[in-house]
Amino acid sequence: MGAHPVRRWLRSERPNVRADVVAGLPGAISSVPDGMAAAVLVGVNPIHGLYACFAGPVAGGLSSSTRLMVITTTTAAALAAGSALSDVDPADRPDALILLTLIAGVAMILAGVAKLGRYTRFVSHSVMIGFLTGISVNIFCGQISALTGAQASGGFALAKAVDVVTHPARIDIPSLLAGLGALGILAGLSRTRLAPVGALVALVVPTAVVILAGADSVARVEDVGEIPPGIPLPDLPNLSLLSFSLVTGALAVAAIVLVQGSGVAEAAPNRDGSVSNANQDFIAQGVGNLAAGFFRGQPVGGSVGQTALNQTVGGRTRWAPICAGLWMLVILAAFSGVVGVVAMPTLAAVLIFAAVGSLRLGELKTIMRTGHTSQIAIVSTFLATLFLPVAAAVGLGVTLSLLLQLNQEAMDLKVVELKPAGDGRWTEHPASERLPSHQTIVLDVYGSLLYAGSRTLGAKLPDPAGAEAPAVVLRLRGRTSVGATFVKVLADYAAALHTAGGRLYLSGVDHGLAELLRRTNRVDVSGPVTVFEAGELVGESTEKARHEAETWAVAHRTNTPDQ
Known part of the structure; x- marks a missing residue:
């Protein structure tokens, strides 16, 4: 048979x-x-x-x-x-x-x-x-x-x-x-x-x-x-x-x-x-x-x-x-x-x-x-x-x-500014070289954040020097893994913002990445840095981060003696 x-x-x-x-x-x-x-x-x-x-x-x-x-x-x-x-x-x-x-x-x-x-x-x-x-x-x-x-x-x-x-x-x-x-x-x-x-x-x-x-x-x-x-x-x-x-x-x-x-x-x-x-x-x-x-x-x-x-x-x-x-x-x-x-x-x-x-x-x-x-x-x-x-x-x-x-990944990295257009939509604009005082800007990043890409990010983020109380929302949706270089760049930028009296907000953060940032102890996510984890609705966490950043900025301007 x-x-x-x-x-x-x-x-x-x-x-x-x-x-x-x-x-x-x-x-x-x-x-x-x-x-x-x-x-x-x-x-x-x-x-x-x-x-x-x-x-x-x-x-x-x-x-x-x-x-x-x-x-x-x-x-x-x-x-x-x-x-x-x-x-x-x-x-x-x-x-x-x-x-x-x-x-x-x-x-x-x-x-x-x-x-x-x-x-x-x-x-x-x-x-x-x-x-x-x-x-x-x-x-x-x-x-x-x-x-x-x-x-x-x-x-x-x-x-x-x-x-x-x-x-x-x-x-x-x-x-x-x-x-x-x-x-x-x-x-x-x-x-x-x-x-x-x-x-x-x-x-x-x-x-x-x-x-x-x-x-x-x-x-x-x-x-x-x-x-x-x-x-x-x-x-x-x-x-x-x-x-x-x-x-x-x-x-x-x-x-x-x-x-x-x-x-x-x-x-x-x-x-x-x-x-x-x-x-x-x-x-x-x-x-x-x-x-x-x-x-x-x-x-x-x-x-x-x-x-x-x-x-x-x-x-x-x-x-x-x-x-x-x-x-x-x-x-x-x-x-x-x-x-x-x-x-x-x-x-x-x-x-x-x-x-x-x-x-x-x-x-x-x-x-x-x-x-x-x-x-x-x-x-x-x-x-x-x-x-x-x-x-x-x-x-x-x-x-x-x-x-x-x-080298190509590092060169291709691009930082852009997002501005709300209503109904949950955003318009994209070139990011400025310096941060404005007492304002909130939302940034998005294109390109790899590994190794040289992270250093390129650090060089392309708007400079907080000379600004007063700037607030930055950095969108990281889709980033599931990063290296030590990125953590260092993020920590340095958060510190520069803190020196200028500002704050850093991270939106669209993957849960695993959020846990990694907490474990490293290089980024104070309970102080100058606030993390908003990604949800199913695209853009929701970024909108929440922007709203909280603007609320903080308004309160800071109200409490500032010369305002």
Whole structure:
């Protein structure tokens, strides 16, 4: 009896399963050059990229909430991994890569379990575009040497590219022709129906020409290392290679993958209308990395290009990316021996073409026109990505995003004066710089009151100096949590009002905030400060505060001898 529901489910899903199996094949074929090229960025045998293109989509696809997202190699993650392993001995790099991938996977799973998905929105769009633009330029410059067959020296990718250009005698003509031929194929097929397999054609055709021409000067994949035949087997990490730089590099990879994955989820909504869960996708990408690491692969993440291809070729459910991974396993079993003869300049061409294609010139122009804050963010992150290790650039980008967020919140804070218009309505006016004597004003605040915002509030509140017996009603409706800085600013302003013989009234105060003010003992809510807690009727507590303030002001004027 238990088998009947299974059979019914299989019958109902048969059209989807057939479509997903078919959709997985072009995804696997296009992953061959992508995976190999990603491994080149890391500086390891291209077979490690192919292993990741098998394990990542299968393991990640089983657990992702964004069902069409393909979790596979990405150029940004590969470049970050390569930067983290740059000081590792080439003989130890494959083992170190496995360890780095596993650590990154654990970090992603922990981020998902801790529900850190909501914090990806704090990474500024300007910072992310600056970082991705820097990644693209680094890939372009870093592959000039492989494209031309020239030896290059330099501390970073741009310096190596300049070294090749300034020493043209080092260029190997057969290598250059093979690379340019691959670029020509990529450009020619990019706007045709063969675009999904364009990269594969760009590897095969120039490589065949190189072999037939006997151009032995052209580097081959097998020159990087021996290509193991057959399918990958699980392997355990070498913990002796664990180091601080490896851990920080893995965390940088995790940060890049998680932010990129969030963008992929937005671009590939579920067909059934269900909402993706960022934290579940974090976990899925972590699981994909654990699988990739155990099968001797490199870091993986939500791929924009592969996910878009999955949608284009008709993928319907999570089984489409899973089938792509299984098709890759078939390709490895049948053709892994052929991988070694691929000409390295063709892989460089694939990376250069992808790097140029990923430049978002329209978004760059828009960001550069939106003001100094965005300009500083994008330029700083771009330059950091060019000249610093990727881990440092990621850390700088995240820090810069948070600083810009705080700075913008502080700059956006605005204090306005509210004047009653009758029938419980208010009109809004710019707040004056100084308080008038023997009068009541009602103030409202727009913007964040955390940290710098509180200090900005203190600077923008009307100055009580020189005034006699001023009364201020400060509206705080909707403020449920504040920090110590706000409490200090409030206490200082209340003290300044008290010195001028005035009083401070707080209206619309949340009950929890009122209790916090009482506990701090910094604000005397039983003396110079009166608190009116918020009620269900908007504006009611403010009207009560204004009425009491004016009653106090009238009584004070009556009791003042010179009035």
